[in-house]
Amino acid sequence: MKSIVVFSGAGMSAESGIMTFRDMGGLWERYDVTEVASPEAWEKNPQLVMDFYNQRRKQLLQCEPNKGHTLIAGLEKDYDVQIITQNVDDLHERAGSTKVLHLHGELKKARSTVDESLVYTLKGGELKLGDYCEKGSQLRPHIVWFGEAVPAMDQAISLIQQGDMVVVVGTSLQVYPAAGLLNFIKKTVPIVVIDPDTPKFSAAGNITAIRKKASEGLQSLSTD
Structure with a gap:
């Protein structure tokens, strides 16, 4: 899969x-x-x-999960989907996603x-x-507060190295070390960046930019 x-x-x-x-x-x-x-x-x-x-x-x-959250959860019908999120909310889980790694902790804990x-x-x-x-x-x-280590980074690096496709959605890629994850993506792996203002990053690969908000961009996402 x-x-x-x-x-x-x-x-x-x-x-x-x-x-x-x-x-x-x-x-x-x-x-x-x-x-x-x-x-x-x-x-x-x-x-x-x-x-x-x-x-x-x-x-x-x-707050409730939005269309973007449910679209990502729906991908699990046909794909092995792993989410790495900088968000501390539980909206991915509430939308139905089953594999969510929180880099910066969880608000409800x-x-x-x-x-x-x-x-x-x-x-x-x-x-x-x-x-x-x-x-x-x-x-x-x-x-995970500013100035603290990110304990989940090693796991996140391992996960992103295994992806056949990487979708980057709703992040400015300004927060490190999280933003540095993209440097670990294999060069042959297609990367789709969904954001109204496409962030700049140095990761090599087949990059497609969808300059839309998260839910709208995910609706037009092609996973072929």
Whole structure:
């Protein structure tokens, strides 16, 4: 069975109403990233950090997968589809995709501050001071913050090297090391980039640009 690797970014979920950091009017204009998305922020003011992610989680609960998500999920009928996403939402899963690797963590989960392997699904929707792991340590958002390593990178590299086709959708390719994944694609593998403003990258190969938003571009995607 032909393997398709989908590499998705914030533009994938923007059509569902998920606010992005970098788009005009996005989260960068409302928050200083160093105050809400860094290890230093957590050390300085964990309550502010938790409030920020609690707000994002609450927003996510009000959003639904869009046509683009369902189109990708539908590819599983005929292809082995692996999604590598920079997004922390669960919209790919809710649309029906079964193989999703989250590079930057998951908004609906929390993890121990003393043992990264202890990851929990947040049942109540909010993370609070006093929520502890089984080892008695405060839980933190299960998010890869700026300045932290990306634990899933090795797995992502392995997956993208195995693809017979790579679809890059809704990402500006400005966030590293995630954007560097494209350098690991085999030169003979066709790459389709779906974005209104086609990002520049150095990956060699047969590149097709579809200058449309995620859902519209995926509708015109040819997987032949």
